[in-house]
Amino acid sequence: MTKIDITYTIKNEYIKALKETLLTPKKKIFSANAKRFFSFLKTNLQLTNHQIKELLTNENIDLLIRQYGVKQTNEDDYKIYDDFRKVWAKKLVALSNVKVCPYCNRNFIVNFSQNGTTVELDHFFPKDDYPYLAISLYNLIPSCHTCNHMKRKKKLKIYPYKESINEYFQFSHKLLKLPYNEENLELLLVKKQNNRKMRKKLNNYNNILQIKSLYENHKDIVIELIQKSVMYNESYIEELMKNYEGTLFKNKEDLLRLIFGGYISDEDLSKRPLSKLTKDILEQLEII
DSSP, rough: OOOOOOOOHHHHHHHHHHHHHHBBBTTSSSSSSHHHHHHHHHOOOOOOHHHHHHHOOOOOOHHHHHOOOOOOOOGGGHHHHHHHHHHHHHHHHHHHHOOOOOTOOSSSSSSSSSSSSOEEEEESSOTTTOOOTTTTTEEEEEEEEEHHHHHOOOOOSOOOOOOOOTTEEEEEEOOSSSOOSSSGGEEEEEEEEEEEHHHHHHHHHHHHHOOOHHGGGHHHHHHHHHHHHSOOOOOHHHHHHHHHHTTBBBSSEEEHHHHHOOSSGGGGGSTTTTTTHHHHHHHTOOOO
């Protein structure tokens, strides 16, 4: 649900990760998997070494696909990916500061030890159809296991390195009747703009990743947000600000995160699971 920015540092570290993966340990020669991958690129795509470097770091993936199309090949030709992901998955999480799956905003993707990580790298364009993109920087999306499994080879129309699903819809709710409970609550995905192109993108995203169905499991969070919005009314929040600003929390945004449990600014949604849901519902409740 969040856009991922590829910084200058990430690009530099990507190049270092490539070198670490492609070369045989302690020797400045290509590994067998690297040789096979480069041979495939040079033979099937007729690429020079310079063009291969351009291919691996080109952010215009659509242009590459129009240029080279679908390529059927043996899996061994891009087996280098199995080596590369062990190095790059962990580095990408650390460098991008993305702690939550950008597809769903539900699951943490974090490094938990020197070699351990919960992140999976989704090939936005499947490597079986586009093997030349198997280790390309802009084709590897850090994601949780759930989203990576559901997406598989399906084509999403919203690309996290260029845009965020946050631009397309807001979570909303309708309380059908009292009391406040999950059975009486309807969770909605409300389109931000009602043009045909954006509708198709949102429907594609929801159908593939089953966002609406997944978030039905989080109605309890919405109920709690409604309850807290009543308990922590505007006058109570002002009193807390007066008494504790600069000590328990630094500003109103910090206080609202403390109360409601999620980040409320767009740039911080990738820091904690369900932050988009929290932010959208709080906007509907006119808390923010």
